[in-house]
Amino acid sequence: MIFRALFLVGLMTLTAYVGYKGWKMYEFNQLTSQERANILVATPIEGKYSLTDHNGQRVTEQTYSGRHTLIFFGYTWCPDVCPTLLTDIAFIMDELGEASDKVVPLFISVDPERDTVSVLKEYVGEFHPGIVGLTGSLDDVAAAAKSFRVGYGKVVMDPADPEDYSMSHSADLFLMGPDGKPVKQYRFGVDAEALVKDIQAVLTDG
Amino acid sequence: MKKFFMLTVVSLTLVLATAGTVFATEYKVGELTISDVWSRASPSVAKAGAVYMTITNNGAMMDMISGIKTSMAGKAMVHESKMVDGVMKMEHAMHVMIKPGEALTMEPGGFHVMLMKLTGELTDGTSFPLTIEFKNAGSVELTVNVKKK
Numbered sequence: 001m002i003f004r005a006l007f008l009v010g011l012m013t014l015t016a017y018v019g020y021k022g023w024k025m026y027e028f029n030q031l032t033s034q035e036r037a038n039i040l041v042a043t044p045i046e047g048k049y050s051l052t053d054h055n056g057q058r059v060t061e062q063t064y065s066g067r068h069t070l071i072f073f074g075y076t077w078c079p080d081v082c083p084t085l086l087t088d089i090a091f092i093m094d095e096l097g098e099a100s101d102k103v104v105p106l107f108i109s110v111d112p113e114r115d116t117v118s119v120l121k122e123y124v125g126e127f128h129p130g131i132v133g134l135t136g137s138l139d140d141v142a143a144a145a146k147s148f149r150v151g152y153g154k155v156v157m158d159p160a161d162p163e164d165y166s167m168s169h170s171a172d173l174f175l176m177g178p179d180g181k182p183v184k185q186y187r188f189g190v191d192a193e194a195l196v197k198d199i200q201a202v203l204t205d206g
Numbered sequence: 207m208k209k210f211f212m213l214t215v216v217s218l219t220l221v222l223a224t225a226g227t228v229f230a231t232e233y234k235v236g237e238l239t240i241s242d243v244w245s246r247a248s249p250s251v252a253k254a255g256a257v258y259m260t261i262t263n264n265g266a267m268m269d270m271i272s273g274i275k276t277s278m279a280g281k282a283m284v285h286e287s288k289m290v291d292g293v294m295k296m297e298h299a300m301h302v303m304i305k306p307g308e309a310l311t312m313e314p315g316g317f318h319v320m321l322m323k324l325t326g327e328l329t330d331g332t333s334f335p336l337t338i339e340f341k342n343a344g345s346v347e348l349t350v351n352v353k354k355k
């Protein structure tokens with residue numbers, strides 16, 4: 001009797017669980033209009049850079065030719081937006097599985113004064129081993145940002161503590177093709193699962 | 207019968223797991239309810255962090271966050287990440303109101319409790335205390351769960 005009751009409870013739970021998963025799948029296929037609006041065909045940017053990677057090697061967009069790159073600008077003292085995007089990128093890389101070999105995520109620092117090569121390496125590595133952190137001189141970073149039409153700037157929140165400044169920066173995610181040309185641009189706020197889907201589609205289309 | 211039993215065990219485990227995520231801890235202070243309190247796990251080199259939560263005002267009076275303290279940070283205050291001309295900016299939100307019958311949702315890319323001068327590491331699966339004080343409702347100690355997402 002007790003078994004029967006337990007079994008019934010179990011069955012009900014299982015049904016609820018399957019229903020819940022099904023609903024999640026449905027939701028995943030239904031992008032919100034906001035999300036649709038946030039997935040853009042890339043704006044005509046040049047997307048060139050000459051920076052130092054987190055292993056101390058000089059790199060340019062040609063270094064990664066033959067692979068897609070997934071690029072965004074941020075800084076390691078960033079509490080909210082950057083860790084959110086980096087977590088999403090780690091999720092995307094995991095979800096892409098084998099196809100992630102064709103994608104190099106690049107995190108370009110807009111705060112090279114604090115983001116040294118070694119800090120960057122430790123920082124991005126803890127999100128995902130595939131993510132590469134790029135930094136450089138103030139001029140290197142400014143040139144890269146300009147080439148992506150990315151705005152950024154230093155913001156001192158507390159005048160009594162100018163060292164603890166924050167950086168404002170574009171939170172767009174750029175998907176560049178194997179030829180280094182822009183393919184897609186994602187505004188902040190697109191769900192990570194939607195990003196996976198969209199990037200998968202790009203990778204399959206060639 | 208044994209098969210049914212196994213199925214039951216598996217299902218009950220699922221119930222408990224689901225219940226754990228659905229009925230997460232809620233805090234009540236005065237007419238306010240606070241739920242979904244979490245902080246994103248960050249690399250050990252991270253210098254700053256963010257805490258998110260939802261504060262619902264069930265009362266008839268406006269309330270306001272008047273102070274935040276935590277042993278995890280030298281400084282903690284409410285910030286808002288805002289998109290201005292395509293650039294994400296953080297602003298110090300000085301007077302954060304929780305209107306009667308409404309909820310203030312702090313989530314990634316918006317309002318957050320900014321943790322500056324971290325005193326410890328935001329390691330996945332750990333938790334730390336945070337005291338939030340409201341002008342009317344008074345103060346309450348929350349347990350912040352650190353997780354990846």
Ligand SMILES: [Cu+2]
Nearest residue numbers: 079285296320
């Ligand atoms: Cu902040």
